[in-house]
Amino acid sequence: MTVTATERKPAAERIAVRCVDSDVHPVPRRGELTQYIPEPWRSKYFLTRRIGEQIYYDAPDYAHAFAMRVDAFPADGEFPGSDPELAFKQLIMEAGSDFAILEPAAYPARFPEAQHAMSCALNDWQANHWLDSHNNWHQRWRGSICIAIEDPAGSVAEIERWAGHPYMAQILIKAEPRPSWGDPKYDPIWAAATKHDITVSCHLSRSHHEELPMPPVGMPSYNHDFMVTYSLLAANQVMSLVFDGVFDRHPNLRIVLVEHAFTWILPLMWRMDAIYEARKSWLDIKRKPSEYVKDHIKFTTQPLDYPEDKTELTRAFEWMECEKILLYSSDYPHWTFDDPRWLVKHLPKAAREAVMFKNGLKTYHLPDTVPALEGQVRVF
Numbered sequence: 001m002t003v004t005a006t007e008r009k010p011a012a013e014r015i016a017v018r019c020v021d022s023d024v025h026p027v028p029r030r031g032e033l034t035q036y037i038p039e040p041w042r043s044k045y046f047l048t049r050r051i052g053e054q055i056y057y058d059a060p061d062y063a064h065a066f067a068m069r070v071d072a073f074p075a076d077g078e079f080p081g082s083d084p085e086l087a088f089k090q091l092i093m094e095a096g097s098d099f100a101i102l103e104p105a106a107y108p109a110r111f112p113e114a115q116h117a118m119s120c121a122l123n124d125w126q127a128n129h130w131l132d133s134h135n136n137w138h139q140r141w142r143g144s145i146c147i148a149i150e151d152p153a154g155s156v157a158e159i160e161r162w163a164g165h166p167y168m169a170q171i172l173i174k175a176e177p178r179p180s181w182g183d184p185k186y187d188p189i190w191a192a193a194t195k196h197d198i199t200v201s202c203h204l205s206r207s208h209h210e211e212l213p214m215p216p217v218g219m220p221s222y223n224h225d226f227m228v229t230y231s232l233l234a235a236n237q238v239m240s241l242v243f244d245g246v247f248d249r250h251p252n253l254r255i256v257l258v259e260h261a262f263t264w265i266l267p268l269m270w271r272m273d274a275i276y277e278a279r280k281s282w283l284d285i286k287r288k289p290s291e292y293v294k295d296h297i298k299f300t301t302q303p304l305d306y307p308e309d310k311t312e313l314t315r316a317f318e319w320m321e322c323e324k325i326l327l328y329s330s331d332y333p334h335w336t337f338d339d340p341r342w343l344v345k346h347l348p349k350a351a352r353e354a355v356m357f358k359n360g361l362k363t364y365h366l367p368d369t370v371p372a373l374e375g376q377v378r379v380f
Contacts, residue, residue: 008137010371017368019340019379020360021097022300023203023258023329026104026130027081033106036121045114065335072333080333084135091332092140095339096377098370099360100332101169102130102143103203103258108174115148116158122146123162131167139371142169142364144201150177152185156192163196169364170256171198174205176212181237182244190250199363201256202237204230234260235268238297242272242289247296254363255297259331262299266320269293294321298363300329301355302338304346314348323351327359340379352380 037046065073072080072090081087091097104122109115126143130136145162147155162168171193179185193200212219212226213233220226234257240246247253272289285292307313330338340356347355356379361368 008134010137010139011373013372014369015372017098017357017361017366017370019097020099020101020328020357020364020366021091021330021332021340022101022201022256022327022360022363023302024087024091024097024100024102024332025081025334026084026087026102026126027079028104028125028129029078029082032129033121033125036124038117038120041109041114041117045109045111046118067335069333069335069337084130084141087332088138088140091330092138093373093376095330095332095341096379097140097330097340098357099140099142099364099366101201101360101364102126102141103172103201104144104146105203105205108176108205112148112151112154116151116154119146119148119154119158123158123168127162127165131165136167138373142167142366144168144170144172145198146172147189149173149186149189152188155189159189159192159196159198163192163198169199169366171200173200173202175202175233175237175260176205180240180244182240182246187249190246190253193254194250194252197252197365199254199256201258202234202260203258204233204260231261231264235264238265238268238293239272241297242292243283243285245285247292248284248286253296256300256327256363257297258300258329259302260299261303261305262301262320262326263305263316265293265299265325266316269320294324298325298327298359300327301343302329302331303336304338304343306346310346313346317348317351322348323354323359326351326355327363328356341377344380356380 034042034047066079068080072086074080074083074086076083091100104126106118106122109118123146130141131143135141143165145159145168147158149155159171190200213229215229215232220229238257241255269290276283276285276289305313328340328343330340344352344356360366
């Protein structure tokens with residue numbers, strides 16, 4: 001029997017983008033990533049440890065579904081997020097996302113050189129397994145240039161290597177490594193990002209014990225304490241960016257904080273502005289802190305803090321001017337997945353288009369139309 005493979009091509013007809021998903025997690029199939037890890041780190045570091053030995057994320061139903069959507073497991077037994085076809089069906093066709101920003105992750109290495117090696121591997125893997133003409137024939141996937149922020153020189157080299165790729169939409173970093181982002185050691189990274197006009201996004205990570213977000217009173221006792229603490233980590237990075245003058249040194253820098261929540265930014269802006277007014281003569285920054293936040297920093301909608309009284313959320317959205325700082329995100333394929341058709345209903349009507357797609361188009365420099373897909377759900 002002869003089998004003929006027909007090349008899939010995007011439709012000539014184009015439709016307007018109505019949903020940009022800024023947080024989607026692709027996962028390599030077993031054995032798929034190893035070939036891309038450069039030596040000596042492939043053999044010397046990563047192949048000496050069993051995958052999964054250090055998992056401590058005790059999300060609901062973890063023992064059964066590994067904190068993933070139960071319907072996201074591919075039929076071949078691989079992990080959710082490892083099958084571009086299934087992700088395309090569930091996320092693009094059935095949920096209605098028009099663009100999906102891919103954010104791969106790996107358990108962090110303790111050495112900057114090893115972390116850089118893994119970042120290089122993730123970038124090559126994305127390009128060959130998600131962003132290639134076979135898997136991205138529909139032109140909906142957009143990748144992330146993964147970098148090890150603790151290795152600025154290697155990070156700049158990796159940004160330069162991928163900056164011209166048509167489907168790499170952002171630079172992806174982690175917030176845990178010390179020191180904070182206002183330190184001048186990171187200036188070469190911010191300079192490379194602005195040179196190529198690429199947004200820098202930070203997704204929360206599962207770091208080593210000594211790098212986990214730690215309140216002044218010590219390490220949290222439980223996982224739920226730890227999850228809430230991640231917003232404090234992001235808040236400290238925001239303050240560092242603002243008060244250490246990063247946006248004055250790099251006026252075109254754009255930062256996205258992914259999955260760090262966002263309702264905390266409103267009282268933080270109030271507090272920073274109050275301190276600024278009281279101590280303006282002591283500060284070198286040129287504008288109110290809240291102005292830097294609204295001009296340079298975006299936050300993703302997932303996880304959505306959802307109070308019992310929905311009017312409280314509506315007021316918070318309006319007070320923080322959510323149309324300026326929020327990007328829709330689903331967190332696919334995790335159990336916390338927020339369907340865009342559900343999320344949009346909770347946004348103020350005046351902000352829906354900005355949050356669901358306009359901010360995403362601007363942040364990632366995406367086209368405002370995509371090839372039409374017969375049968376695709378439209379969000380609104």
